[in-house]
Each structure stands twice: as C-alpha cells, then as structure tokens.
Amino acid sequence: MVKIGIVGGTGYTGVELLRLLAQHPQAEVVLITSRSDAGTRVEDMYPNLRGHYPDLLFSEPNVERMGQCDVVFFATPHGVAHSMAQALLDTGTRVIDLSADFRLRDADEWAEWYGQPHGAPELLSEAVYGLPELVDHQRIQQARLIAVPGCYPTSVQLGLAPLLEAGWIHTDGIIADCKSGVSGAGRTAKLGSLLCEAGESMKAYSVGCHRHHPEITQGLSDVAGQAVGLTFVPHLTPMIRGIHSTLYVRLTADNLKRNDVEIQQLYTARYDKMPCVDLMPWGACPETRSVRGSNLCRIALHRPQNSDLLVILSVIDNLVKGASGQAIQNMNLMFGFDESLGLTAPGLMP
Numbered sequence: 001m002v003k004i005g006i007v008g009g010t011g012y013t014g015v016e017l018l019r020l021l022a023q024h025p026q027a028e029v030v031l032i033t034s035r036s037d038a039g040t041r042v043e044d045m046y047p048n049l050r051g052h053y054p055d056l057l058f059s060e061p062n063v064e065r066m067g068q069c070d071v072v073f074f075a076t077p078h079g080v081a082h083s084m085a086q087a088l089l090d091t092g093t094r095v096i097d098l099s100a101d102f103r104l105r106d107a108d109e110w111a112e113w114y115g116q117p118h119g120a121p122e123l124l125s126e127a128v129y130g131l132p133e134l135v136d137h138q139r140i141q142q143a144r145l146i147a148v149p150g151c152y153p154t155s156v157q158l159g160l161a162p163l164l165e166a167g168w169i170h171t172d173g174i175i176a177d178c179k180s181g182v183s184g185a186g187r188t189a190k191l192g193s194l195l196c197e198a199g200e201s202m203k204a205y206s207v208g209c210h211r212h213h214p215e216i217t218q219g220l221s222d223v224a225g226q227a228v229g230l231t232f233v234p235h236l237t238p239m240i241r242g243i244h245s246t247l248y249v250r251l252t253a254d255n256l257k258r259n260d261v262e263i264q265q266l267y268t269a270r271y272d273k274m275p276c277v278d279l280m281p282w283g284a285c286p287e288t289r290s291v292r293g294s295n296l297c298r299i300a301l302h303r304p305q306n307s308d309l310l311v312i313l314s315v316i317d318n319l320v321k322g323a324s325g326q327a328i329q330n331m332n333l334m335f336g337f338d339e340s341l342g343l344t345a346p347g348l349m350p
C-alpha cells in the first residue's frame, strides 16, 4: 500500500482526492492537513466519506510527519508547496502538487503571472509536468516532484495536441473559448461564487490575462516544436463541476485536402490505448455532465462548412481530470500501477 499525505484537505480538490482514494486498492491516506479545522474528523466535515476514513482527523501541517509518507499531495493555494517541497524531498517522500507552483519552467515568468517571487526556483528543473497523455511515462515514473496541470490547460492541450504535433494547422490564431463550473474557483468564500452572483448568468473573465495562458502556450509550443499564438477566453458558467473548451484552429494550405476520416484517424491513433481520453465519433457534442466525477477527457471534432476551420470540443471534470484524478493518475505511474487504477468509474448522468 502507498502511504499518502494530503496538505490542504478541506478544499474541493482535497476532498475529491479523498473520494477517489477511498476506492483505490493500493492507497492508504494516513495524514491530512488543515490549519483552520485541525482536530475535526474528516467524516464529520464530509459526510459523503462516512465509513471510509473512520480514524482520520485533520491535523496541522508537520513536515516531519509528512516525511513518513511515500507521497504527499499538495491541494493548497499557490506558494504553499514552494515552502515545503524541498524538505519533503530530502526525507525521500515524493511530491504531487496540484497547484501551479511548478508548472511554468521559468521562475521569472511565474513571478510575473502569480504576483509573488517564485519560492523554490532550484526545484524547477526536476519538476515533471504531469499530463500523462503528452509526457513520457518514464519521466513520470522516475519523478520525485510532479506539477499537476491546471484544469483549463488539461482540456485545451489534450484537444489540440494531435493536430499541432502533426503540423497540420497554423500555430498562430488558435482560439480557446472555455467555460468552467464554479468549483474551479475553490471553496474559499468569494463574492463571485455566491449562488445569486453566479447562478442564471454567464460571463467571461480575465480575457487575455488569465494565468493559465502561459501554461497552455508552454505546453502547446512543446508539442508544436515552435511558439504558438493563442487567444484564451475563460468563462464562468452556472454549474458546479465541468470544463467545456471549444477550440478553433485553421488547417494549413498543405493540409486542406485532409478529409474528416483522416483527421479523426489522427486523433484515434494519438490517443490509442490511453484510458483517460475518450474520442467521440466525428461531429458529436460531448457534455460536461457525461464526465462529471470521472477521470475522462472527452473529445469530438467538427469541420463546419468543410472550410479550413476545425472546431474541437473537449470536456473534463475540473476536479477530476482537471485536478485530483489526474494527480492520482500520476501517482499510479510513479508507483508502477496501471495508470487508471481506481479511476475507472464512469461519469454521473444526469
């Protein structure tokens, strides 16, 4: 059994880790932290977990105790993993960070987007970006420190990677029009997350200046082998979970002759035997509710009016494939298990 610690257990990604790990045959959660709820029983705070963690209480973060775990997940705000990761790695404990602390390779770029100096630049060179469908599994297996991708970056990169890798589309003028549920904003009380503010309404936010922009372009440029030009517009929608990304790209002149079957085949081959990507039939419209609670990214391809424009639809559950499920997928690879062990439950319909 893998002995697991979780820092930041009272947030939405923390409780989602607990929900998923409760069904994992090789996982034992031995420690979970919260400063404000230290001493509270996990099952008292989250009744959905009753019977699964009878002896687990939230405790104050303590690096010495965390260092007795095989792996520690950070489900904390940005900057927290910076302050504890090195000490944990020194004890031999591996770290899987759900925050953005180690996602950008450049410490100055991170400081610019996150508004604070990078707290552990010396660890950046060894951090592995944990998007298992696009990263060499051997790198994840050997990693001591995993940076779990953000939710929007997961859906956008998985939707675009095959076409960019193949070089079939223009690398500039890419548009990612993305919609998120409100749980993406976390559990901490915020005016914009109130039912009366977010319900029965939809709005764009951080247009052209969202902190996921550099993360997405870093990943897309890696797969394209050159810089990409991206317009990314996130929207808040009145649902609890889910991300729906509508991606617009243009075929290059050399590839205009490609037909629907060839383009679909490109994706089929790229995601062959990848259990956490589900490619739907050409022209389908995936629904966020179909991946609710599951670790799947569901993708479908369209070519309206048979022009040079392709539309790719990519949906995930922000808390699962966009955070905690993907974190466990990485843990599975790190500890030599099947990558989807404990993660095969289908989505919740309706």
Ligand SMILES: NC(=O)C1=CN([C@@H]2O[C@H](COP(=O)(O)OP(=O)(O)OC[C@H]3O[C@@H](n4cnc5c(N)ncnc54)[C@H](OP(=O)(O)O)[C@@H]3O)[C@@H](O)[C@H]2O)C=CC1
Pocket: 007, 008, 009, 010, 011, 012, 013, 014, 033, 034, 035, 036, 037, 061, 074, 075, 076, 077, 078, 080, 098, 099, 100, 149, 150, 151, 183, 184, 185, 186, 187, 188, 318, 319, 322, 323
């Ligand atoms: N929500 C989502 O859809 C996604 C979130 N993420 C990222 O995952 C991380 C967690 O997100 P989410 O669960 O929504 O966050 P929440 O705000 O809901 O929860 C944060 C947790 O971190 C703990 N915490 C806060 N400050 C500290 C600190 N200084 N030291 C130790 N623990 C601390 C809190 O407990 P306490 O203060 O009691 O210690 C709480 O348990 C964030 O970085 C987020 O950006 C990534 C992808 C998707």
Ligand SMILES: CC(=O)N[C@@H](CCC(=O)OP(=O)(O)O)C(=O)O
Pocket: 098, 099, 100, 149, 150, 151, 152, 180, 181, 182, 183, 184, 185, 186, 212, 234, 236
């Ligand atoms: C709806 C909403 O507010 N979503 C969050 C993104 C989700 C998130 O937590 O971002 P990280 O993965 O980088 O941590 C936002 O736009 O800031």
